[in-house]
Amino acid sequence: MKPSRTWAVAKKEFFHIYRDPRSLALVILMPAILMLLFGYAVTLDVKKVSMAVLDRDKGQESLDFIHRFSASPYFRLRYFAQDEKEMKRLIDKGDVKMGLVIPWDFSKTIKAEKVVPVQVLLDGTDSNTANIILGYVQAITRQYSQEKTFLKISRMGITNVSLPIDGRPRVWFNEELESKNYFVPGLVAVIISIIGVLLTGQVIVREWEKGTMELLISTPVRKGELMIGKLFPYFFLGLLDLLLAVFMGKLVFQVPLRGSIALLIGLSGIYIVVALALGLTISTIARTQLQANQLAMVIGFLPTFLLSGFTFVISNMPVWLQAITYVIAPRYYVSILKEIFLKGVGFSFLWRETLILMGIAIVGLWVATRSFKKELR
Amino acid sequence: MFKKVRFLFVKELIQTLRDRRMRMTLIIPPIFQLIVFGYAANMDVRHIRTAIRDLDQSVSSRDLIGRFSGSKYFDVVAFPQNPEEVKDLINRGDVILSIEIPTDFSRRLKKGDTATVQIVFDGTESNTVFIALGYANQILSDYSTEILVKRLNRAGMTDVEQVGVDLRQRTWYNPNFESRLFYVPGVIASIAFLIPIILTAQAIVREREIGTLEQIMVTPIKSWELMLGKTLPFALVGLFDVIMIALIGIFWFEVPLRGNPLVLLLGAVLFLMSSVAIGLFISTICSTQQQAQISTFFFVMPAFTLSGFAFPIENMPEWIQFLTYANPLRYFLVIIRGVFLKANGLNILWPQMLALGILGTLMTLLSSLRFQKRLK
Numbered sequence: 001m002k003p004s005r006t007w008a009v010a011k012k013e014f015f016h017i018y019r020d021p022r023s024l025a026l027v028i029l030m031p032a033i034l035m036l037l038f039g040y041a042v043t044l045d046v047k048k049v050s051m052a053v054l055d056r057d058k059g060q061e062s063l064d065f066i067h068r069f070s071a072s073p074y075f076r077l078r079y080f081a082q083d084e085k086e087m088k089r090l091i092d093k094g095d096v097k098m099g100l101v102i103p104w105d106f107s108k109t110i111k112a113e114k115v116v117p118v119q120v121l122l123d124g125t126d127s128n129t130a131n132i133i134l135g136y137v138q139a140i141t142r143q144y145s146q147e148k149t150f151l152k153i154s155r156m157g158i159t160n161v162s163l164p165i166d167g168r169p170r171v172w173f174n175e176e177l178e179s180k181n182y183f184v185p186g187l188v189a190v191i192i193s194i195i196g197v198l199l200t201g202q203v204i205v206r207e208w209e210k211g212t213m214e215l216l217i218s219t220p221v222r223k224g225e226l227m228i229g230k231l232f233p234y235f236f237l238g239l240l241d242l243l244l245a246v247f248m249g250k251l252v253f254q255v256p257l258r259g260s261i262a263l264l265i266g267l268s269g270i271y272i273v274v275a276l277a278l279g280l281t282i283s284t285i286a287r288t289q290l291q292a293n294q295l296a297m298v299i300g301f302l303p304t305f306l307l308s309g310f311t312f313v314i315s316n317m318p319v320w321l322q323a324i325t326y327v328i329a330p331r332y333y334v335s336i337l338k339e340i341f342l343k344g345v346g347f348s349f350l351w352r353e354t355l356i357l358m359g360i361a362i363v364g365l366w367v368a369t370r371s372f373k374k375e376l377r
Numbered sequence: 378m379f380k381k382v383r384f385l386f387v388k389e390l391i392q393t394l395r396d397r398r399m400r401m402t403l404i405i406p407p408i409f410q411l412i413v414f415g416y417a418a419n420m421d422v423r424h425i426r427t428a429i430r431d432l433d434q435s436v437s438s439r440d441l442i443g444r445f446s447g448s449k450y451f452d453v454v455a456f457p458q459n460p461e462e463v464k465d466l467i468n469r470g471d472v473i474l475s476i477e478i479p480t481d482f483s484r485r486l487k488k489g490d491t492a493t494v495q496i497v498f499d500g501t502e503s504n505t506v507f508i509a510l511g512y513a514n515q516i517l518s519d520y521s522t523e524i525l526v527k528r529l530n531r532a533g534m535t536d537v538e539q540v541g542v543d544l545r546q547r548t549w550y551n552p553n554f555e556s557r558l559f560y561v562p563g564v565i566a567s568i569a570f571l572i573p574i575i576l577t578a579q580a581i582v583r584e585r586e587i588g589t590l591e592q593i594m595v596t597p598i599k600s601w602e603l604m605l606g607k608t609l610p611f612a613l614v615g616l617f618d619v620i621m622i623a624l625i626g627i628f629w630f631e632v633p634l635r636g637n638p639l640v641l642l643l644g645a646v647l648f649l650m651s652s653v654a655i656g657l658f659i660s661t662i663c664s665t666q667q668q669a670q671i672s673t674f675f676f677v678m679p680a681f682t683l684s685g686f687a688f689p690i691e692n693m694p695e696w697i698q699f700l701t702y703a704n705p706l707r708y709f710l711v712i713i714r715g716v717f718l719k720a721n722g723l724n725i726l727w728p729q730m731l732a733l734g735i736l737g738t739l740m741t742l743l744s745s746l747r748f749q750k751r752l753k
Contacts, residue, residue: 022671030675037679041697042688044504050691065542091549093725094711113540120544124551124558125718128504129689131422131554134546135511142518145541149522152540158532162491164524167517169510172467174500182503198674202667290579293670294402298409306413311687313502315424317417335470342501345468 001228005221009229013203017233023199031191031241032248038183039253045179046132052079052096054087059107065118068144069100074136087121097123098133113152115145173258173342184255185341186310186334188245189271190301193330195238196275197282197300201292203230204283204372227372231276238272239265249341258344264337267350270357271333275300277364278329284371304330309338329360381598385606389580393614402575403614407568407622414560415630418687422508428455428466428475435483441494444520445476450512467499474498474509489528550718558633561626562717563686566709568622569645570652570680573615574673577608577656582669585660600749608657612649619645636716640723644712647730650737651705657744661751685710705740708732 017023051069055062070077078096081087090096101119109116120137124130146163174181207213216226242265249255257264278300286292306312307321308330314322325331332353339345347354393399427445431438446453455472457463463475477495485492496513498506522539551558584590593603623641626632634641655676663669682688683697684706690698701707708729715721715729723730 022668025675026671030678033675033679037682041693042682043692044688046689046692048691092719092721094715110540115539115541115543117543117545120546122546122548124548124554125714126689127551127554127556127559130548130551131508134548135508137546138515138544139511141542141544142515145539146518146522148540149525153529158529162489163521164486164491164528165517165521166491166493167496167514168493169496169498169513171498171500171506171510174503174506177500177503177507179503182501206667289667290670293667294406298406302406302409302413307417312418313505315426316422316505321417338501339468339470343468343499349468 001222001225006225006229006232009221009226010232013230013233016206017199017237026199027195027237027241028244030194031245034187034191035184035245035248035253038187039180039249039255042183043179044128044182045177046129046136047074048076049074049098049129049133049136050078050096051075051098051100052081052087052090053077054081054084054099054101056104057102057106057108061107061110062102065102065106065144066100068140072136072140091121091123094123094125097126097129098137110148113148180253181255181342182338183310184249184253185337186308188242188249188268188337189308189330189333190304190310191241191245192238192268192272192333193275193300193304195234195241196272197279197296198293199237200231200234200276200279201282201286201296201300202289203234204280205286205289205292208287209289223369223372227280227369231280234276234279235272238275239269242268242272255341257341259340260346263347263350264340267336267340267354267357268333270354270361271329271336273361274329274333274357274364277361277368280368281364281371284368284373303328307331308334310334329357332357332360382602382606382609385598385603386610389607389610390613393576393580393610403572403618407564407572407618408625410564410567411561411622411625411630414564415557415626418556418560422505422512423450424452425450425474425505425509425512426472427451427453428457428463428472429453430457430463430475430477432480433478433482437483437486438478441478441482441520444516445513448512448516450509463497467497470499470501472499473502473505474513476513486524557630558718559714560687561630561632562713563710565619565622565626566648566706566713567681567686569615569619569648569709570706571677572618573611573649573652574656574659574677576611576614577653578659578663578669578673579666580611581607581657581660582663582666586665594752600752601745603752604657604745604748608653611656612653615649615652616645632717634717635720637720637722638716640721640726641713641716643723644709644716644726644730644733647733647737648705648709648712651733651740654737654740654744657748658740661744661747680704680706683707702732703736705733705736708736 017027053066055066066077069075075098079090081090081099084101087099087101091099099121101121103116103118106116106118118141120134122130122134171177207216246257246261246264250257279296282292282295282300286295304310307325307328309325310330314325314331317325336350336353339350429442429445431442442453445451455466457466457475463477466472467475475497477497479493479495482492482494494517498510500506548554581590584593623634627634659669659672659676663672683690683693683701684704685701686706690701690707693701711729712726715726
């Protein structure tokens, strides 16, 4: 293998990217856009839920109860409905996501120190949001009932009652439970897969489609040199994007990077090789650039996006689908990213994932080399 | 006059459907999406892996542990012996939360004091943890109330009852909180968005790349005829895909179609106008198929993320919410979910229909102006 020939191929690839403003935009702009979308625009934190109240009581106690909701940062009281029909319409139209129906005897029952039923109406269309809203409603009513019960007990003359159990939750790694801390680390894997699979998927098929492959074949460049020369620039771009994403995540979105950055870069290097091997294989299988792109989307990008644990939690998936995720390399990389970013763990916790990634990298390179032939089709 | 459009229409349909790979593109990605969102995108939190460190080892502490292991939300999978083990379990991701019951737990309960129970959560999966936190609080508070009542009974107050509110929850449209019902209609909308954009952009750019667009230009066809012939077939293919995915959604994934299918059809037609127009627009800014692919990606990624497809718009920052009003997918998602789950009719969905009509017309006008300019 001659370095000069490898370098010549690499230089040519560099020029290809450099001269095509759109590919360049894909390398620089797309990571920034994705970061902006997932670090800033999109969040799973549910706040300011618009709600309506149908208050049939309009007494002092019911107002006090409603106030617990309107004063909470999680709810925004938008409407006082006049009747059930209006309530139904508000939810149907999607104007409110939650409605409370307070019965006419609310104040009376509370004053009589009994339990009063209150109806919560939820728009279940978005099941996840509905579930979270229900949690808020339960928390507020629990607090309310507890207070009222204690009032009653102390009125009965027992003043030294204390709550039997005091639960003290503590959240590690993501104290405020911010979803950007959940999204941004995994996003690095998505960004690398764009470079590794979408761009690299073009390198060989482009030569075939433009007819320049025949020229390349007639040159003395060897198969190994051609492969390494073609991949080198993309490896470099992958690293560049990695750094870009890490710095944006840390400086702009203030996602904590608690682990070692050297470890992060080292393990990312392995994953970039995996992605490049997949891209190269796609490029040798595909007949046209268009086809390469489609393959890259379906077997490279979408699984990274959807099945790696980046957006959707793997342990919530059905078992057969969980089994499939074990052969998806991004799964291991996303978990490495999250652990290094948020938990700050060292290599001793990550060696399993690392070994699997290395195994996949070796198999991937082997498959790519096998499917790549330096001869006329 | 319409004969020429028809010829072109038939030619495009043949060209698209003849290609085996193109046929695959029409079928495989939609089904992949359907499977992922029908099965994988489950945010319904169950079986939360839990560790319990019981320092007390008493009847009461075991009673509390039983509350957790007996609930459908928590799976108690580990009993760590020391704090290091707790840390390891959480660091490795083997458990999401660890509960610590202190040595004086039962003693304090017997004395009538407050016993503390510490729960450590791994906040990495913020959403899961948020929900788990609610469940854990619920269990602790129920247990707490029970003990309180027992204490008061022992103190001689037998008629102590709780005061307060008893929640009667009723969830409409999706009583079991199945995320499938939320996502499958969304996938249909996303297909109706994606397929016409890709096909339209590619079809025009392909002709430009191969050079056959010039050949068509020298025939007596008018530019609007060319445009119609180049867009209508893909709107039709998009509509076909929508119907196919909708049928799979209804019969395989058992998503109920509660509303009027005709309202849905009207929404789909109005929406396809925007999709096709975006495809046409992309074709005017690209010279190669490769460029068209990349540009489509740039258009589609943000449009998806900011549509309400997976992430609720109400949670976004205000100015981004404002941006989403220009996103046709946003309106169609409201329509499709409204018709499928809420049985909404035109009396409720007219604002969305109107918005789609206006956006579609504007986008079509803009794209066709650009298209004609580009032809000259």
